[in-house]
Amino acid sequence: MNYKGKKVLVTGAAGFIGSHLTEELVKSGAKVTALVHYNSNSSLANLKYLSQDILSQIEVVFGDVQDGFLMNSLSKDKEIVFHLAALIGIPYSYVAPAAYVSTNINGTLNMLEAARNQGVKKLIVTSTSETYGTALYAPIDEKHPMQGQSPYSATKIGADKIAESYYLSFGLPVCVFRPFNTFGPRQSNRAVIPTIISQVISDSKEIRLGSIDPVRDMLYVKDTARGFMMAGLSDNTIGEVVSVGTGRGVTIGEIVNLIQEICGTNKPIQVEDTRIRPEKSEVMKLICDYSKAKNLFNWEPTFSLEQGLTEAIEFMKKNRNEVDPGKYSI
Numbered sequence: 001m002n003y004k005g006k007k008v009l010v011t012g013a014a015g016f017i018g019s020h021l022t023e024e025l026v027k028s029g030a031k032v033t034a035l036v037h038y039n040s041n042s043s044l045a046n047l048k049y050l051s052q053d054i055l056s057q058i059e060v061v062f063g064d065v066q067d068g069f070l071m072n073s074l075s076k077d078k079e080i081v082f083h084l085a086a087l088i089g090i091p092y093s094y095v096a097p098a099a100y101v102s103t104n105i106n107g108t109l110n111m112l113e114a115a116r117n118q119g120v121k122k123l124i125v126t127s128t129s130e131t132y133g134t135a136l137y138a139p140i141d142e143k144h145p146m147q148g149q150s151p152y153s154a155t156k157i158g159a160d161k162i163a164e165s166y167y168l169s170f171g172l173p174v175c176v177f178r179p180f181n182t183f184g185p186r187q188s189n190r191a192v193i194p195t196i197i198s199q200v201i202s203d204s205k206e207i208r209l210g211s212i213d214p215v216r217d218m219l220y221v222k223d224t225a226r227g228f229m230m231a232g233l234s235d236n237t238i239g240e241v242v243s244v245g246t247g248r249g250v251t252i253g254e255i256v257n258l259i260q261e262i263c264g265t266n267k268p269i270q271v272e273d274t275r276i277r278p279e280k281s282e283v284m285k286l287i288c289d290y291s292k293a294k295n296l297f298n299w300e301p302t303f304s305l306e307q308g309l310t311e312a313i314e315f316m317k318k319n320r321n322e323v324d325p326g327k328y329s330i
Helices: 016-027 045-049 068-074 090-095 097-118 151-170 192-200 221-233 252-263 291-297 305-318
Strands: 007-011 031-037 059-063 080-083 122-126 174-179 181-183 207-209 218-220 241-244 269-271
Touching: 007 016, 016 031, 016 045, 016 221, 031 045, 059 068, 068 097, 080 097, 080 221, 090 097, 090 151, 097 122, 097 151, 122 151, 122 221, 151 174, 174 221, 181 221, 181 305, 192 207, 192 252, 192 305, 207 252, 218 221, 218 305, 221 241, 221 291, 241 291, 252 305
Parallel strands: 007 031, 007 080, 031 059, 080 122, 122 174, 174 241, 181 218, 207 269
Antiparallel strands: none
């Protein structure tokens, strides 16, 4: 992929996926402007893990996608915009749904309008497999109905549909990019795999989790970032919704067993009621059919679950005192 000289904006650049995408864009020659959510101590969050050589090539801007004026300014002269900034914690969406509407729906609307005003050649809007809800059939393709089983997923459905409307109404060159459950180094501890790893490598005698029965399609973050970049360069993705995943479903319980096998531990699992989602809100099965991504721009996953887990474990062992939840990690 050749991004040499391309002017690119990444929102949510300091988040989990955003930091990996930003890093790979710089390595591919892009001139990257990285929007980092404003904070009082100017923390770069996950961008701090990038080498100084990479970081020095990035224009970092602190701000918020809820500010339409800033989004319009940042989009000027940009060829490609990757919009990843969002509130993503499902449990918090039960507590503060209005915040999710403001950030995820209004923030996306701001990016769409900015891209339209500034003549951006390609806008990638980040979706989530949570928009599908519990699978009515599996594997799940892009024709699967959307189900708002949490306030978070409902706001992402809203954002996806507004993006669709800007393509159909105004001809905006937008693609809705829908990764399944991404994992890997730099992911917040509030996500399930880092939660499991942190307990496995700690001195705790057991592993405390919510439900261990849900099935997930776990996609390694470098495959996700590569998918974003390929979608950004492909004309075939304009006006399209594209899902990426591995096509392999595993239960949370099976993931625990794999992590323990890699780490050489055998701790019992304690299921805690306080960690379980409301019954009708829990998404029980998500497995991706990524054939559309393969057909449109020849994307396929390259990392196995076991390879990705090994990388994530090594990262957490090395940085166990630094990994913390991030509001805008995605």
